């Protein structure tokens with residue numbers, strides 16, 4: 417394998433993967449990204465021009481995608497509309513990019529016999545009760561709650577159908593909540609860090625009891641590379657690092673790390689349909705492919721992430737104003 421077509425490589429996790437591949441392999445990367453509001457033109461800055469090429473375009477553009485899939489050894493598909501709150505305001509781009517876009521890529525990979533890896537989320541499984549030790553596995557039935565998660569579930573099912581019906585050499589990974597540098601400030605952790613930097617109190621939806629299973633974006637990248645290189649075609653692997661925390665604990669940790677009173681946050685209206693708890697059983701990935709996460713100290717990872725947002729205000733300042741203007745319309 418030498419040329420990877422990475423869709424959504426100018427976004428948070430996709431750009432992290434590109435940096436990871438560049439420093440851990442000799443692969444060449446072609447990034448296909450539409451540079452939506454969620455992307456950053458500087459996400460790929462500083463990477464060697466002879467190994468990374470950025471193609472600005474839409475994954476629903478069949479002609480463009482066909483050309484790129486023909487010359488790639490594998491497609492690693494990150495591009496998506498990704499924010500649950502946005503999907504509750506306007507689901508249309510979620511259906512277009514997550515479903516039609518994935519379909520377009522699958523057809524291109526089928527035509528050219530290109531290896532395909534589909535990046536997905538644990539949210540396709542719905543949620544778990546708070547008072548139950550159960551975790552999601554690859555056998556958990558799909559039960560998505562939001563327009564975002566239902567379009568991701570739809571895209572996963574398309575991939576499964578292309579494997580079974582057309583013999584496409586594809587794998588799927590469903591990962592838990594990521595954190596780390598370059599995450600858009602609409603998302604929970606960077607929103608609260610940048611609020612505190614701006615002297616604004618963090619905002620907790622509802623009671624703050626909802627649990628997310630946090631993983632550092634670098635650990636997500638190492639898992640995806642492992643699946644791409646050693647995963648069995650047709651298989652689904654769940655990615656997680658046993659990082660369950662409720663949202664109130666996370667806000668209190670951010671405030672403490674940033675030298676503030678840990679109770680200096682506000683409760684705001686809950687998210688409609690808010691999933692209660694996500695938790696990943698990653699034993700298949702660990703046992704079958706020998707993967708282990710490296711960044712398991714959440715407080716240390718959070719400290720580094722806070723430091724990154726403090727040092728890179730130029731990167732997020734413009735996006736912050738736009739993200740908060742959207743939240744102002746929903747009472748969040």
Ligand code: NAD
Pocket residue numbers: 423424425426427428429430448449450451452453454455456473474475476493494495496497498499513517535536537538568590591592593594595599600
């Ligand atoms: P992001 O919103 O930060 O980035 C998405 C990228 O996709 C952006 O660069 C955007 O410009 C690009 N994009 C959007 N629509 C496009 C289109 N039609 N054509 C081409 N490019 C387009 O997202 P992220 O948080 O980095 O998530 C990346 C992937 O990982 C998504 O598939 C998401 O479902 C999945 N995922 C995310 C998380 C998480 O915690 N953020 C967890 C599990 C899985």
Ligand code: TDX
Pocket residue numbers: 498499500501536537538539592593594602603604605607619620621622626627628663687748
């Ligand atoms: O201001 C906030 N206050 C708050 O309490 C925001 C923005 C969020 N929250 C809560 C909602 C969630 O319980 O924090 C939790 C995390 O919220 P998000 O960052 O919006 O993430 P989530 O909805 O859990 O989805 C994320 O993880 C799975 C990604 O956005 C998805 O793309 C991924 O698939």
